[in-house]
Amino acid sequence: MKDAAPTTVYLADYTPFGWQVEDVHLTFRLAPNATRVIARIHFARATETPEQTFFLHGEDLKLIRAAINGEEITPEVTDKGLTCDVPGGSFLWEAEVEIDPAANTALEGLYMSGGMYCTQCEAEGFRKITFYPDRPDVMATFTVRIESEMPVMLSNGNPKGAGEGWAEWHDPWPKPAYLFALVAGDLRNHPDKFTTKSGQKVDLNIWVRPGDEGKCAFGMQALKASMKWDEDVYGREYDLDVFNIVAVDDFNMGAMENKGLNIFNSSCVLASPETSTDANFERIEAIIAHEYFHNWTGNRITCRDWFQLCLKEGLTVYRDSQFTSDMRGPEVKRINDVIDLRGRQFPEDQGPLSHPVRPESFQEINNFYTATVYEKGAEVIGMLKRLVGDEAYAKALDLYFDRHDGDAATIEDWLKVFEDTTGRDLSQFKRWYSQSGTPRLSVSEDWADGTFTLTFEQHTPPTPGQETKKPQVLPIAVGLLNPNGDEVVPTTVLEMTEARQSFDFTGLSARPTASILREFSAPVVLDRKSSAEERAFLVAHDTDAFNRWDANNILARDCLMAMIRDGATPDTVWLDGLETVLRDETLAPDFRASMMGLPGQTELAQALHERGHTPDPDAIYDALQTLQQFRAERWADLLPKLAEEARVTATYDPGAEQVGKRALGNSVLSLLSRIDGGAAAQAQYDQADNMTLQLSALANLIRAGKAETALQAFYNQWQDDRLVMDKWFGLQISAAPPAEAIDRAKALTEHEKFELTNPNRFRAVFGALIGNHAGFHRADGTGYALLTDWLIRLDDKNPQTTARMCSAFQTWKRYDQSRQSLIRAQLERIKVKENLSRDVNEMVTRILS
Ligand code: B3K
Numbered sequence: 001m002k003d004a005a006p007t008t009v010y011l012a013d014y015t016p017f018g019w020q021v022e023d024v025h026l027t028f029r030l031a032p033n034a035t036r037v038i039a040r041i042h043f044a045r046a047t048e049t050p051e052q053t054f055f056l057h058g059e060d061l062k063l064i065r066a067a068i069n070g071e072e073i074t075p076e077v078t079d080k081g082l083t084c085d086v087p088g089g090s091f092l093w094e095a096e097v098e099i100d101p102a103a104n105t106a107l108e109g110l111y112m113s114g115g116m117y118c119t120q121c122e123a124e125g126f127r128k129i130t131f132y133p134d135r136p137d138v139m140a141t142f143t144v145r146i147e148s149e150m151p152v153m154l155s156n157g158n159p160k161g162a163g164e165g166w167a168e169w170h171d172p173w174p175k176p177a178y179l180f181a182l183v184a185g186d187l188r189n190h191p192d193k194f195t196t197k198s199g200q201k202v203d204l205n206i207w208v209r210p211g212d213e214g215k216c217a218f219g220m221q222a223l224k225a226s227m228k229w230d231e232d233v234y235g236r237e238y239d240l241d242v243f244n245i246v247a248v249d250d251f252n253m254g255a256m257e258n259k260g261l262n263i264f265n266s267s268c269v270l271a272s273p274e275t276s277t278d279a280n281f282e283r284i285e286a287i288i289a290h291e292y293f294h295n296w297t298g299n300r301i302t303c304r305d306w307f308q309l310c311l312k313e314g315l316t317v318y319r320d321s322q323f324t325s326d327m328r329g330p331e332v333k334r335i336n337d338v339i340d341l342r343g344r345q346f347p348e349d350q351g352p353l354s355h356p357v358r359p360e361s362f363q364e365i366n367n368f369y370t371a372t373v374y375e376k377g378a379e380v381i382g383m384l385k386r387l388v389g390d391e392a393y394a395k396a397l398d399l400y401f402d403r404h405d406g407d408a409a410t411i412e413d414w415l416k417v418f419e420d421t422t423g424r425d426l427s428q429f430k431r432w433y434s435q436s437g438t439p440r441l442s443v444s445e446d447w448a449d450g451t452f453t454l455t456f457e458q459h460t461p462p463t464p465g466q467e468t469k470k471p472q473v474l475p476i477a478v479g480l481l482n483p484n485g486d487e488v489v490p491t492t493v494l495e496m497t498e499a500r501q502s503f504d505f506t507g508l509s510a511r512p513t514a515s516i517l518r519e520f521s522a523p524v525v526l527d528r529k530s531s532a533e534e535r536a537f538l539v540a541h542d543t544d545a546f547n548r549w550d551a552n553n554i555l556a557r558d559c560l561m562a563m564i565r566d567g568a569t570p571d572t573v574w575l576d577g578l579e580t581v582l583r584d585e586t587l588a589p590d591f592r593a594s595m596m597g598l599p600g601q602t603e604l605a606q607a608l609h610e611r612g613h614t615p616d617p618d619a620i621y622d623a624l625q626t627l628q629q630f631r632a633e634r635w636a637d638l639l640p641k642l643a644e645e646a647r648v649t650a651t652y653d654p655g656a657e658q659v660g661k662r663a664l665g666n667s668v669l670s671l672l673s674r675i676d677g678g679a680a681a682q683a684q685y686d687q688a689d690n691m692t693l694q695l696s697a698l699a700n701l702i703r704a705g706k707a708e709t710a711l712q713a714f715y716n717q718w719q720d721d722r723l724v725m726d727k728w729f730g731l732q733i734s735a736a737p738p739a740e741a742i743d744r745a746k747a748l749t750e751h752e753k754f755e756l757t758n759p760n761r762f763r764a765v766f767g768a769l770i771g772n773h774a775g776f777h778r779a780d781g782t783g784y785a786l787l788t789d790w791l792i793r794l795d796d797k798n799p800q801t802t803a804r805m806c807s808a809f810q811t812w813k814r815y816d817q818s819r820q821s822l823i824r825a826q827l828e829r830i831k832v833k834e835n836l837s838r839d840v841n842e843m844v845t846r847i848l849s
């Protein structure tokens with residue numbers, strides 16, 4: 001192992017850096033295997049900080065020369081960094097190092113992707129570029145000179161000058177090193193302009209590899225919409241002369257908010273109707289917004305230390321979800337966000353990887369860019385806003401930007417602006433940041449003399465390192481419906497602070513039906529003993545779209561669980577009620593498509609586990625197939641009608657209206673293809689002029705076992721398009737019958753276009769395998785073994801992506817003894833791998849614990 005005894009970093013140990021960085025000058029002489037980085041940095045001793053030895057982070061750097069105030073020195077260098085004696089006052093630090101970007105397959109620091117140079121520094125990648133205090137609370141202005149043969153050379157900030165073989169950039173905004181970026185390559189740009197509300201003109205560019213120019217227009221439109229939205233809604237303006245976005249094929253995550261130079265995984269910025277699905281368009285719009293919004297929430301106000309990550313990520317996710325709501329409608333956005341939260345964050349929070357929104361220790365910070373920090377972090381902000389109200393939220397945010405602009409801030413700073421603007425004491429609310437685990441909320445109802453009483457109890461089960469929990473503040477949005485379906489009490493927010501608490505609604509003439517946790521007002525598991533009739537009543541009448549959907553979702557789940565456990569037949573009362581909703585043309589197509597959805601296989605596995613049953617992946621898969629077949633036959637009259645409503649005749653547009661129709665059409669197709677032998681899917685495939693229709697048709701042909709010709713045709717058509725090829729790789733595995741998934745995955749790893757070192761391609765194959773629940777969890781353990789073989793191989797090249805994919809095993813304790821021991825054996829195999837990365841070691845140790 002690289003780290004025989006990996007070190008753990010604790011929030012409680014925070015100490016400020018003993019020096020200030022006044023400015024940073026960097027010169028890059030780019031060469032694939034021997035890039036020289038020459039740094040000139042002015043340091044000054046910070047007052048009010050304890051005596052420290054002067055330590056600069058540095059990893060995988062070949063030190064050529066170091067000097068202080070012009071005098072060469074020989075510092076002590078380890079694999080973590082460098083220490084030396086420094087003068088008492090201010091001084092000039094100079095260092096020249098050599099690095100090897102072409103050999104950098106970890107994609108952290110300076111690396112090469114398809115012949116271009118690019119960087120990724122968050123969280124701790126800058127230390128692979130030069131020796132530096134690589135911590136977010138050290139902020140400085142950067143001036144960067146790039147020397148290379150590449151036609152395009154970019155860095156943060158504003159352009160300062162350029163000539164034959166060189167370019168200079170200056171970023172006037174002090175920033176931490178994790179926001180540093182450099183790109184050099186043969187790139188084409190898609191330019192545009194934006195004028196801020198105070199009249200500043202900004203040049204906008206999306207830079208791409210030759211051939212991708214035609215896929216930039218949508219991203220540019222999304223960028224301009226984001227800039228405008230942040231001015232209108234948060235009063236935030238852009239602050240440089242240029243804003244550059246670069247698309248890169250090899251990237252560990254979605255995108256990165258480097259100041260003035262956002263770098264994107266090409267899959268998260270390049271879009272065209274022929275090559276991208278509606279879901280791709282929506283995701284691209286959201287990620288462009290997210291990275292842009294970081295300019296204020298992350299860059300202008302950054303984090304004091306990495307434990308505060310949710311300060312920028314939770315808030316920025318919250319902001320991008322507001323943006324998407326505004327662009328595309330709030331109802332289905334909320335439903336999709338909750339599906340995502342329950343599908344990714346809940347399992348994390350209820351298993352061995354559970355950690356607070358603000359973790360208190362880590363070995364490898366990259367392992368904490370999690371659904372808990374991001375998505376639960378955003379939910380916490382949503383709750384705060386609900387508790388204080390929209391107006392107070394806006395005031396608090398204004399104060400946050402005023403008070404902390406230029407700061408490296410903490411969660412305490414964040415909560416203080418709310419306390420100061422509202423006069424509230426948020427000390428109990430703060431538990432949302434420190435207590436891990438998903439609270440369980442149970443509710444009982446009483447009715448007497450015109451008074452309806454709801455009594456809630458909250459309880460959070462133990463999580464790693466946290467045996468006992470205290471009650472949290474829960475905003476519970478409730479509405480009451482009369483027996484005739486009218487709303488008698490509109491949405492009211494109950495503020496629960498105790499472990500057990502009752503709330504009365506008085507003066508009612510009849511016992512109402514309660515709609516509880518509207519809009520999913522708190523990230524909890526709501527345990528409500530309620531009859532199927534009551535759920536059906538909410539499906540028919542609830543005015544809250546989320547709860548209407550959720551009541552239906554619970555009926556679907558209960559129906560499936562009865563099928564899985566007792567071999568029951570599908571619940572026709574539920575299906576008939578749902579049919580009435582689906583026939584209601586006043587309801588938006590995208591909402592009806594959501595209502596047609598069923599809980600996924602992992603959600604059912606979790607639900608069974610929670611009720612004390614051991615989930616059988618095959619039985620879950622079979623029940624879903626049976627139910628879909630049953631619905632297809634029962635709704636044989638309904639489906640053509642819905643298909644007609646879903647038809648889009650206008651030219652393709654990725655806006656909400658058409659997207660909603662296509663979503664409904666594709667839900668219909670997935671049923672229709674079960675009763676027409678795949679004819680409708682084949683017809684849709686043959687006629688499709690956009691990827692949304694083409695891909696869904698292909699998925700249904702695969703499920704129907706009729707895709708051989710279409711898969712070949714698809715390959716022939718798209719073999720030169722990397723992003724579409726990722727879909728081709730993934731879909732064959734994700735849509736395959738479980739019995740075939742592993743063989744397909746194995747065969748695809750032998751395909752000439754499979755690339756171990758390209759995270760998108762690796763995830764296309766193995767993400768799809770993990771997502772094929774019954775296939776991955778095949779009883780003989782071959783799915784676990786195949787994934788492990790490849791994780792072991794990838795770890796030597798790219799620890800970050802390997803570590804992230806280890807979470808496929810986080811739910812292992814749900815399954816039967818045999819599967820548990822098969823998974824344990826694979827985790828132990830990973831653990832003893834030679835030179836196991838710190839990233840993967842930490843993940844596997846936590847999962848096993
Ligand atoms: N801040 C980056 C994520 C960096 C991940 C480092 N492992 C993207 C984002 O959240 O916007």
Ligand code: ZN
Binds near residue numbers: 290313316
């Ligand atoms: Zn972010």
